Amino acid sequence: MAKPNIPDIVVSRLPLYLQTLNHLLREGEEVISSEELSEQVGIPAVQIRKDLSYFGGFGVKGKGYDIIHLIDSLRSILNLNQIWPMVIVGVGNLGQALIRYQGFARQGFEIVLALDINPKIIGTEIAGIVVQDVGLMESELKRSDIRIALLTVPANAAQSTADALVANGIKAILNYAPIILKLPEGVRVANIDPVLKLEHLTYYLS
Amino acid sequence: MAKPNIPDIVVSRLPLYLQTLNHLLREGEEVISSEELSEQVGIPAVQIRKDLSYFGGFGVKGKGYDIIHLIDSLRSILNLNQIWPMVIVGVGNLGQALIRYQGFARQGFEIVLALDINPKIIGTEIAGIVVQDVGLMESELKRSDIRIALLTVPANAAQSTADALVANGIKAILNYAPIILKLPEGVRVANIDPVLKLEHLTYYLS
DNA sequence: AGAAACTTGTGATTTCAATCACAACTATTA
DNA sequence: TAATAGTTGTGATTGAAATCACAAGTTTCT
Structure with a gap:
């Protein structure tokens, strides 16, 4: 299902986002802005947003990203909904x-x-x-x-x-x-x- | 002594060249062209040449690179002449x-x-x-x-x-x-x- | 010796990724 | 309700890396 037009370097950052989102979820967070995620993951917020936008709009303007939903989306993109x-x-x-x-x-x-x-x-x-x-x-x-x-x-x-x-x-x-x-x-x-x-x-x- | 103007991505490829040159040396090779090295290392020959040129001219036109000399140079650049x-x-x-x-x-x-x-x-x-x-x-x-x-x-x-x-x-x-x-x-x-x-x-x- | 083949090193160009700037929308405050 | 602050998503721009093209030198062949 991998759309071949998405830069590999973008794909390579998704696991990093997923890892950090899992940490945040375990700490009880529910929503996060790209700016906050940026601090955790060490990648500029605008780059995170642009990376995600290759696959769709996962956030809500003025609010941020629902962590559970974003984790689900990333797992789906990366084919991780299986052993x-x-x-x-x-x-x-x-x-x-x-x-x-x-x-x-x-x-x-x-x-x-x-x-x-x-x-x-x-x-x-x-x-x-x-x-x-x-x-x-x-x-x-x-x-x-x-x-x-x-x-x-x-x-x-x-x-x-x-x-x-x-x-x-x-x-x-x-x-x-x-x-x-x-x-x-x-x-x-x-x-x-x-x-x-x-x-x-x-x-x-x- | 790391010149700060050299792109990190260039530096990151040097260990790869060094590794491959070490293999070649063990196989008895003495001189190699950037084209041959390219085949071994999977990086375009012109990129190898350009990467190396950041640090100086290590090759001989019409001939290629002396493997021992290039290994020495790379080890020196990477500060590997020590334990x-x-x-x-x-x-x-x-x-x-x-x-x-x-x-x-x-x-x-x-x-x-x-x-x-x-x-x-x-x-x-x-x-x-x-x-x-x-x-x-x-x-x-x-x-x-x-x-x-x-x-x-x-x-x-x-x-x-x-x-x-x-x-x-x-x-x-x-x-x-x-x-x-x-x-x-x-x-x-x-x-x-x-x-x-x-x-x-x-x-x-x- | 001269010609042809080979190879490096690099300025010029192209390609690709990162960043900027802002419209669109949401939430919060007064 | 209106105004302010916050946030996403993305076209436009900038910046950086990869590639091209070729001059300059070396080696090999005849």
């Missing part, structure tokens, strides 16, 4: 930490399949998930509707693993390996590499 | 995984201090680091030259912990908590929140 099952490949230190991380499930993302190549790890249970042999990727993915993968394998295995995931129907990859994946059109990748962020930070340190 | 000691606050699942992660040290970032508030975790040793009481933050940071912090505490403790870190001389924070930190000018924050990235991805899924 997204995910596979994780690579159950090392980081993979285990991600399987145990509560924040995914809290926002509707559930790791339902964990794969690894290491015989010592295969068969172990982590937070209710039994790690499977990565060789079972095809059969396990075939009988599921998993479209999102977390990639936490070593850098030298990342590209081939990503290729295999895509060959088995994965459409979005959250890549934790410190390499740039080359994937076909239609597959979306988001990279999480703390070292790149640190190197960006050190530019500004002295 | 950066770091503190991590919050030694839960994620914190432990980050302490064990080899990728930091490999690029010159070393976690030298780990703090937590949980008595069951304080005193335990992880990858050679003994976890200290977070109450010792002031004294431990005072006698160190740590300027970078990894923040891996729960969301509700993140702001106050960040404030304490800044009060004790921390100038850069890699924030893993799913909230937006409000910090004074001069302190730089980079956020790592996989949920935001996932929510961005799902926009494009059906």
Whole structure:
């Protein structure tokens, strides 16, 4: 349903708004102006309004935005009115930490399949998930509707693993390996590499 | 020494170039053209050249870039010709995984201090680091030259912990908590929140 | 040696995102 | 009720980043 004419950079800010609105809701707020939201989220009010206006008019002039309604709208826009099952490949230190991380499930993302190549790890249970042999990727993915993968394998295995995931129907990859994946059109990748962020930070340190 | 006139978005791409150049060097390459680098890194060749030209002329016309020389230059620009000691606050699942992660040290970032508030975790040793009481933050940071912090505490403790870190001389924070930190000018924050990235991805899924 | 191919570095141009400015509407105050 | 203050949504404008186009230099080929 994603209208292709909306700038990606606009889409990228919506989750941020949603996160902040959820905080405000938990604090008991019911209505918020773009100006107040701006202070919380650190983005100019006019930009928030313009971003939202790509998708419709969610506010009331003179009043502001109904938080519950805006949260609902954003969740709908971002396709979050469903549980997204995910596979994780690579159950090392980081993979285990991600399987145990509560924040995914809290926002509707559930790791339902964990794969690894290491015989010592295969068969172990982590937070209710039994790690499977990565060789079972095809059969396990075939009988599921998993479209999102977390990639936490070593850098030298990342590209081939990503290729295999895509060959088995994965459409979005959250890549934790410190390499740039080359994937076909239609597959979306988001990279999480703390070292790149640190190197960006050190530019500004002295 | 960061020239303040260089766009931050340009700076943010330099670590990516550095990462890819390191891969190429390991594969035995010695010289590379911006066009070849472009294919590896997924950024247009002319943009790479323009980015680099902010800092000087590193290439040779008709030939390309000497990889070793360009790596050296980028490392110098990004202040990577030193070991950066770091503190991590919050030694839960994620914190432990980050302490064990080899990728930091490999690029010159070393976690030298780990703090937590949980008595069951304080005193335990992880990858050679003994976890200290977070109450010792002031004294431990005072006698160190740590300027970078990894923040891996729960969301509700993140702001106050960040404030304490800044009060004790921390100038850069890699924030893993799913909230937006409000910090004074001069302190730089980079956020790592996989949920935001996932929510961005799902926009494009059906 | 001369010609052709290759590649960088950058001023000029184009494209895209951010900001401004304000009409339209709502709520509040006197 | 009328006047004032508050707020959204958006066309117009500005600003910044990406791209184009090409001069200048290097290498390779004949």
